[in-house]
Amino acid sequence: MSLQPPAHHDLRRLRREYASRAERLADSDIYALSNPAYLFTIQQRQRETLKLLQAEAILPLANKRVLELGCGSGGVLQEYLLYGAAPTMLHGTDLLPDRLGAARTRLPHLPLTCADGQSLPYPSGTFDLALQYTVFSSILDDAVKQNLAAELLRVVRPGGLILWYDFWLNPTNPHTRGIRPPEIRGLFPGCRFVFKRVTLAPPITRRLVRVSWLLCALLEKIRIFNSHYLVAIRACE
DSSP states (O other): OOOSOHHHHHHHHHHHHHHHHHHHTTTOOTTSTTSHHHHHHHHHHHHHHHHHHHHTTOOOOTTOOEEEETOTTSHHHHHHHHTTOOGGGEEEEESOHHHHHHHHHHOTTSOEEEOOTTSOSSOTTOEEEEEEESSGGGOOOHHHHHHHHHHHHHHEEEEEEEEEEEESOOTTOTTOOOOOHHHHHHHSTTOEEEEEEEEEOHHHHHHHTTTOHHHHHHHHHHSTTEEEEEEEEEOOO
16 A cells, blocks of 8 residues: 555656657647647737736736746747746746756756746745646646645745636546636635636637638637636735
8 A cells, every 4th residue: 555645646647647648649730830720729828828918017028037837848938938038037847857858958048947846946936927837737636736836826926926827627638627716716815816718629729720710719709618717816915
């Protein structure tokens, strides 16, 4: 019988799942910008992200210290470089050495760390902006999610911003669990929230985008078909 705490089991499961996913998708273009469905999703997400960052007075990013939790191979970090973040002030951290190695190859000029997000290697109040893109929905253990949220709040300065982008529903993937606004609020007590429901559900996008990009854009505006929440979480001062 294993005596490891449940959190350790969930982290081991997560490592196995990401390794399996990398093997399954090795020859796939599902996450390539040459795939019209993925391109549509990324461009729409970027538009909504920039609008929210502008509304929250975080732009410009050139003088902001930014951290991405779960940076993987560095795709989101590349986006933030395009948004104007300074390479010396744009940080990424990931639990999995293989994924972080890919990020270091792609972005050798960025300060990247391999760490468990429950114990981040940064002093309290270091960052103006912290990011999490689909990390929390991959964690099934509630205690781990609470620890991750507490660490994000710790490393963000008082009055700083956490930007959340994650599924509220993903019924086709048993390795994830969608997170809705009440749970998000519970993870970050005492914070101010701005919620935006975004991203046309990927199965719909894959079916329709080759027929009509405009139709996909119109369906996304209806919101009922959207699968993610984009949330600005303002840490209390």
